[in-house]
Amino acid sequence: MKRRPVLRTGAGLVATVLGGCLGAPPRATGPRHAPDAPADQPRQTPSRPDLAVGTFDFEATDDDALRVFGTVENRSxxxxxxxxxxxxxxxSDDLERExxxxxxxDGTAKxxxxxxxxxxxxTSNGDLNVTLE
Known part of the structure; x- marks a missing residue:
């Protein structure tokens, strides 16, 4: 017969604990718009390079050597x-090929x-880096 007070207390405890979680949704903080650029230093959009490495991958040749291949994209x-x-x-060995x-x-070359x-x-102990010079 003492179950009801325990259930009421338990329900009240759950409501108290969840009350903080289910309260008002979070509000945005901070400025709503980006600040204006200083008058003597206008903003500039960074330029993209005309050439970029499009893709690259590696594979084994017929004689089990490492072959690296890919594409270069021209955006100009x-x-x-x-x-x-x-x-x-x-x-600990670095090897480089150019x-x-x-x-x-506006094309791509392999x-x-x-x-x-x-x-x-x-593949068991290597690292690969591809850049444009």
Missing amino acids: GAQRTATVAVTVRVG TSVTVAA WAVTFDVAYDEF
């Missing part, structure tokens, strides 16, 4: 030439380099 309206630098680290690629206006490193050795 003129033909551009870039040097793709690929650095492979296996253990290749030149010419990309048509590139590939091969390293004298076993594919399995690279």
Whole structure:
């Protein structure tokens, strides 16, 4: 017969605990608009480079060497030439290969380099970095 007071107390406790969670939704804080740029220092949108590495990946050649390949994208309206630098680290050894690629206006060009490193050795203990110079 003492169940009702216990249930009422338990329900009151649950309502008290959940009251903080189910209260008013959170309100936004902080400024509603970005501040204006200073008059003597107008804002400038950062420029994007015309050439960028589009994609890159790696695979094993027929003789189990490491081959790295990918694309370079040209975002400009003129033909551009870039040097793709690929650095492979296996253990404590750094190996670098470069290749030149010419990309048509608003186009994409493929590139590939091969390293004298076993594919399995690279996949178990290697690191890869591709940049444009």
